[in-house]
Amino acid sequence: MLQPKVSVIVPIFKVSQYIEKCAISLFEQTLDDIEYLFIDDCSPDNSVDVLQAVLNKYPQRRDYTRIIRMNVNSGTSVVRALGIKEAKGEYIIHCDSDDWVDVDYFEKLYKEAIKENADIVIGDFIRESINTTCTIETEVCNPPRLMLSEMCNRSFYCMLWNKLMRRPLLIDNAIRLKPGINMWEDVLVCLQAFYFAKRIGKIEGSYYHYRVNPESYTVNSANECSYWQRKCCVVELEKFFADKEGDWSLLLNYWKMLAKLYLLLPACFNPYKWRNEFSEAAIDIDKMGAFSEKDKTKMKMAVRSPLLCVLYTMPDMVVFQAKRIVKSIMRR
Numbered sequence: 338m339l340q341p342k343v344s345v346i347v348p349i350f351k352v353s354q355y356i357e358k359c360a361i362s363l364f365e366q367t368l369d370d371i372e373y374l375f376i377d378d379c380s381p382d383n384s385v386d387v388l389q390a391v392l393n394k395y396p397q398r399r400d401y402t403r404i405i406r407m408n409v410n411s412g413t414s415v416v417r418a419l420g421i422k423e424a425k426g427e428y429i430i431h432c433d434s435d436d437w438v439d440v441d442y443f444e445k446l447y448k449e450a451i452k453e454n455a456d457i458v459i460g461d462f463i464r465e466s467i468n469t470t471c472t473i474e475t476e477v478c479n480p481p482r483l484m485l486s487e488m489c490n491r492s493f494y495c496m497l498w499n500k501l502m503r504r505p506l507l508i509d510n511a512i513r514l515k516p517g518i519n520m521w522e523d524v525l526v527c528l529q530a531f532y533f534a535k536r537i538g539k540i541e542g543s544y545y546h547y548r549v550n551p552e553s554y555t556v557n558s559a560n561e562c563s564y565w566q567r568k569c570c571v572v573e574l575e576k577f578f579a580d581k582e583g584d585w586s587l588l589l590n591y592w593k594m595l596a597k598l599y600l601l602l603p604a605c606f607n608p609y610k611w612r613n614e615f616s617e618a619a620i621d622i623d624k625m626g627a628f629s630e631k632d633k634t635k636m637k638m639a640v641r642s643p644l645l646c647v648l649y650t651m652p653d654m655v656v657f658q659a660k661r662i663v664k665s666i667m668r669r
Contacts, residue, residue, distance in 0.1 A: 341372035341401060343443050343501065346420030346431045348413055349375055353382040355435035355548065360388050362437035364395040368444035373402040374420045375434075379410040384434070414514040414522040417497070421507055421514075429504050431497040431523075437546045445540040446501040455538035457481070457530060458501040462494075466549040473547075475499065481534040482583075489591035490626035495527035499545045502530055520563045521570040524592070529577060560605075567596040571615070590618035591625055594636070601635050603657035606650065608635075608643035 345363060349356065363373060377385050385404060392402060405423065407416065421429060428450060432438065442460065450458045464471045475494045478484055484493050506512070507526075510533045514522050531537075571592055578585040593615035600611040619640045622633055639646040 339370060341426040342368065342370045342428065342447050344372040344374060344420075344424035344426030344429045344504070345443070346417060346424065346429065347373065347375045347434050348378055348416040348420075348431075349384050349388070349434050350378040350380045350410070351382050351384065352380070352434040353384045353387055355550070356384050356387050357391055359432065359434050359437050360391040362440070363432065364391065364398045365440055366438075366443050367441045368447055371398075371401060371443060372424065372426050373398065374423055375402070375404045376416045376420055377404060377406040378412070378416050379407055412517065412519040414519050415516050417522065418514040418516075424504060426504060428501045429507065430501045432545075433498055433547075435548045435550050436498065437548075439543045439546075442543045442545065443501075445543045449538045449540050450501055450503070453536060453538040455536045456503045456506045456534035457536075458538040458540060460499050460540045460543060460545055462496075462499050462545040462547050464549060465546050472544070475539075477537050477539040479536055481531045481537045484531050484537070485528065485585070485588055486583075488588055488627075489621075489624060492627070493531075495524040496547075497523040497526060498547070500527065500530075506530060506534060515569070515573055518566050518569050518573070520566040521596075525570050525573055528574060528588075532577075532581065564596065564599065568614075571596055587621050587624060590615075590621040591627070593618040594622070594625060594628070598632070601632070601639065601646070601650075603650075603654055606647075606654065608639040608646040611636075612639050612643055 347359070347363070352359075363371075375385075375388060385406075388404065392399060403423070405419070407419075417431060420431070428447060430443070430446070446458045446460060449455065459475055459477055461472060461474045464473055473494065474492065476484075476491050478487065484491075487493070507530070510529070512526055512529045512533070514526060518525065571589065574592060575589055578589065597611055597614045599605050600607045600614070619636070622628075622636050622640075625633070628636070635646055635650060638649050
């Protein structure tokens with residue numbers, strides 16, 4: 338078997354109602370020589386059976402498809418790491434098993450990578466929810482380290498599933514996922530990859546479709562466990578950039594602010610805790626153009642006095658609680 342052009346890594350866990358659409362979109366890709374690595378993280382449902390049924394309809398993809406079962410449920414980070422270790426392709430990309438891709442998505446990514454000799458190629462994505470769809474554009478600039486220095490001001494989304502990465506970029510630079518960090522594991526990889534990459538490309542007109550799944554780990558991220566993992570990610574980033582040339586304090590402070598921003602959301606509002614967590618990052622609030630002026634105002638008020646922040650957000654809290662009450666009544 339020739340070396341695949343692209344390896345696609347697909348974690349599987351409790352996605353029986355979504356995996357069919359995902360797998361069909363993968364197997365119908367216009368690009369030849371794609372390696373598919375489906376990694377079953379001990380899914381308790383029949384997700385793998387559904388996948389096998391789809392694969393039976395695409396015999397031309399069978400020789401390039403592997404279904405690997407984990408010995409124990411290990412989490413997204415360990416699953417993705419195994420996929421990278423097992424991948425044989427020139428380039429690697431990830432796909433979540435409740436999402437899907439346009440039919441020419443991987444072909445466009447790969448052709449752009451070859452044309453531009455790019456280490457990373459990025460595509461836009463469409464956010465798919467029950468009632469709405471929204472196209473999300475992600476920016477690109479070269480050299481890639483400029484993306485790091487500009488990250489606090491521009492839309493550089495750090496998801497693995499819309500980034501085709503040259504395999505040696507990950508392997509030769511020992512870019513690894515951290516076991517136990519299943520929230521922001523992609524941030525950890527992307528920031529390191531941006532640091533080592535020589536060139537980044539971008540495609541237009543073909544999309545990754547990100548399903549807003551109300552049961553997904555990402556959607557249900559406003560809790561202490563997820564926050565702990567985001568903090569662990571920030572610690573790992575601090576270790577990584579500690580011996581790197583240049584001043585990366587603004588980048589790190591930006592991610593510290595993002596990590597604790599949920600503490601200023603109505604559902605988890607706690608300005609007292611927000612002020613004490615990563616307090617050193619507050620010095621750069623005004624430099625973070627990616628945050629809205631309203632968010633920055635809340636942050637600065639929480640720094641001065643959590644009580645001021647409470648008073649400032651009172652109208653939003655009243656609206657939030659009113660909506661919660663209405664939803665509760667409608668469920669009865």
